[in-house]
Amino acid sequence: MEKNWWKESVIYQIYPRSFNDSNGDGVGDLNGITEKLPYLRELGIDVIWLSPVYKSPNDDNGYDISDYRNIMDEFGTMADFDRMLEEAHKNGIKIMMDLVVNHSSDEHEWFKQSRTSKDNPYRDYYIWKKGKDGQPPTNWGAAFGGSVWEYDEQTDEYYLHLFSKKQPDLNWENPVLRQEVYDMMRFWLDKGVDGFRMDVINFISKDTDYPEGEVEYGLPYGNGSKYYMNGPRIHEFLQEMNREALSGYDTITVGEMPGGSVEQGKLYTGESRKELNMVFHFEHVGIGDGKYGKWDPMEWKLTDLKKIFTKWQKGLENDGWNSLYWSNHDQPRAISRWGNDSDEYRVISGKMIATCLHMMQGTPYIYQGEEIGMTNVKFDSIEEYRDIETLNAYRDLTPEFLSHDEIFKGIHERSRDNARTPIQWDDSPNAGFTEGTPWINVNPNYKEINVEAALEDKDSIFSYYQKLIQLRKQNEIIVYGTYDIILEDDEQIYAFTRTLENEQLLVICNFSKETPEFGLPEGISYSTKELLISNYEVDTNQPIEQLRLKPYEARVYRLKK
Template sequence: MEKTWWKESVIYQIYPRSFNDSNGDGIGDLKGITEKLPYLSKLGIDVIWLSPVYKSPNDDNGYDISDYRNIMDDFGTMEDFDEMLEEAHKHGLKIMMDLVVNHSSDEHEWFQQSKSSKDNPYRDYYIWKKGENGQPPTNWGAAFGGSVWEYDETTGEYFLHLFSKKQPDLNWENPVLRQEVYEMMRYWLDKGIDGFRMDVVNFISKDTSYPEGEKAEGALYGNGGPHFMNGPRIHEFLQEMNREALSNYDTITVGEMPGVNVEQGKLYTGETRNELNMVFHFEHVGLGDGKHGKWDPQEWKLTDLKEIFTKWQKGLENEGWNSLYWSNHDQPRGISRWGNDSDEYRVISGKMIATCLHMMQGTPYIYQGEEIGMTNVKFESIEDYRDIETLNAYRDLTPNFLSYDEIFKGIYERSRDNARTPIQWDASENAGFTDGTPWINVNSNYKEINAEAVLADKDSIFYYYQKLIQLRKKNEVIVYGTYDILHEDDEQIYAFTRTLGEDKLLVICNFSEDTPEFVLPKNIEFSANEVLISNYHVDEAQAIDRFTLKPYEARVYRLTK
């Protein structure tokens, strides 16, 4: 397997709006990020993934871009960006920009031109279709509710938007549009950024016959997914993008890809295919989805989680590369989702899930606040929520499909706003995030959970993450070793080995508050062992062939023959 810097990196995602506000307007900004670069350097990460900072009317918090070459006023100026980039590089930190080119904002100049007339040169930058008998061209439902088609009276046609109606889809069948995108990518790469995280990039190739979507019983809309996910020309487009925009730079690229499977993942990330370095799949974060998706969450089983991770670990072994994540700006807080956010177990379970993820093969992602143990938020009123997806689900599902108690259960567990509350820097007002009124309320637990507190506690989750990152830099087996699962039917313990030549690690994670017994399989031979990292004190003299785990305990052993 080829060794590369991006395989050996740890990536930290910043959602700028909620990271750090430098000017008191209640919104995080680029100067606020620059202020905190020493903090990130202390943590030990290598790459910052920056959620969109481009000019945007903010219908979907920056994922609706009106100008790809300018900075959103809320976040500052291009000078602020250049300063942040320069300072990041001085700290040895790379910057990975968010690339959102499945769609733009409807306020982008391209779309303003496109909708003005059918013979405008920009008309084919977007996807326009006639309807029939007053009905949209297809029955597909949009990600944020409603139809994917919006009627525009100016030209009497519908435009496609897989997300909000203010996010019209770009027409990748148009070679002129594609060249515009590649030129824009080169603009940022020439500035010195280090790569791109590509938003829903496997949606850019559609089935141009636009067939009807299959309609589930009781559903308002058909499922268009099979006709726009991993579409017919997707590999052609990504190879062209690589050739035209990426190949002359030493970049890191990751594609966000809902609906991708392992076999497709191999094609997207294969080392000789010249497409992407890695992909984000969504299989594990969909665990527990109910009839109404994430809005009526059900119990999930550890065996299902292990099966998904193992399938990807083994599937991409020697043939591709994994992205490893528990949470991001679109997912709830990792500890609340995968661990236990009670006062008793929050820190210990946070360390456990971190151990499990960082010991797998792939590039790990830390979402801002994860390293200080932030949790989901429970706002009392729907008025306190800002996320378009959450607000639309509340509007569409209550009270006909879900009761108010049921929808709030779903919101508390899975809303995107769980990840978007401001970073809790200290115990002062607004958690030290802003001197003004924050754009979204701060989680009320900020006095107990904040960066100042964890930095003062040598046993905190912050220093545990720091140690995990350091171990990764010093032990090639963590990066390149093969993964093999143990006890795959166990519903409490997630255990696996990592092997690189003579180097072998044993990873044991208890995903429960019970005290299950771990039994080492007899085929694992060793003459000595040492504890590499653990979230409880471990007696080094204790035999490891059979022992009882504490609640949410994690241990990593190095085994020597």
């Protein structure tokens, strides 16, 4: 396997709006990030993935871009960005920008021009269609509710928007548009940014016949996803992007790929294919989705989670690369989703899920606040929520499909705003995030859960993450070793091995508050064992053939033949 710096890195995602506010306006900003770079250096991370900071009217919190070469006023200026980039590099931290090129904002100059007339040179930068008998061109539903088609009176046609109507989709069939995108990417790379996380990048190639989508559960719109996910020209477009925009630079690239399979993952990340370094798949975060997706969540089984991770681990082990994540700005808090956020088990389960993820093959991602064990928030009223997806789901699903209480259970468990409450820096008002009024309320548990408290506690989740990151830097087997599942039918224990030459890691994680017994499978032999990390005090001489695990216990042993 080829060795690369981005395989050996640990990535930390910053959602700027909620990270650190330097000027008291209630919104996190670039100077706030620069202020906290020493904290991230202390944690030990290598790369920051920066969610969008471009100019935007903020319909979808910056994922609707009106100027790709400028900075959102609330976040600061281009001079602030340049200073942050320079300081990050001085601290040994690379910057990976968020690239949002499936769609722009409807306030982008391209779109303003595009909608003026059918013969405007920018018309074909977007996807315009005539209606059918007074109806939209297809029955597809948009990700944030309603139709994907918005009627525009001026030219008597509809434009496509897979997300909000203020996020019109760019027309990647147009080679002039593609060159505009590559030129913009080179603008940022020439500034010194180190790569891109590409938002829903597998949506950029559509089936240009635009067939009707299948209607499910009596919902008003059809599901058109198979006609725009992993579309007919996607690999051609990504290879061209690599050739035109990326190949002259030493970059890190990760594609967000909803609906992507392992086989497609191999095509996107295979070393000889010259597309992307790695992908985000969504299979594990969809576990427990109900009839109405995440808004009516159901119980999930550990064996299902293990099957998904194992499929991706084995599928990409020889050619390709995995992104490893529990949460991000679009997912609930990791401990609340995968561990146990009760006072009793929050810290111990937070360390356990971190162990499980960081010991797999792939590049691990830490979402801001994960390293101190931040949890989901339970706001009482819909007025306290800010996310367009949550607000639209509440509007569209109640009361016809879900009652208020039912959807609020889903919102509390799975809303994107769970991840977007401000970082809890200390126990002062607004958790030290801002001296003003925060754009979204702070989680009330900030008095107990905050960075200041974590830094003072040598047994904190923060110090545990530091150890995991250091272990990765010191042990090639954690990066490059082969993954193999053991005890695959166990519903409480997730255990696997990593193997590199004559060395093996044994990873044991108890995903329950019970005390199950771990039995070492017969095929695993060793002459010496060494405990690398654990989330409880452990007698290092204890035999590992039979272990009674404590609630949410995690252990990693190095075994030598």
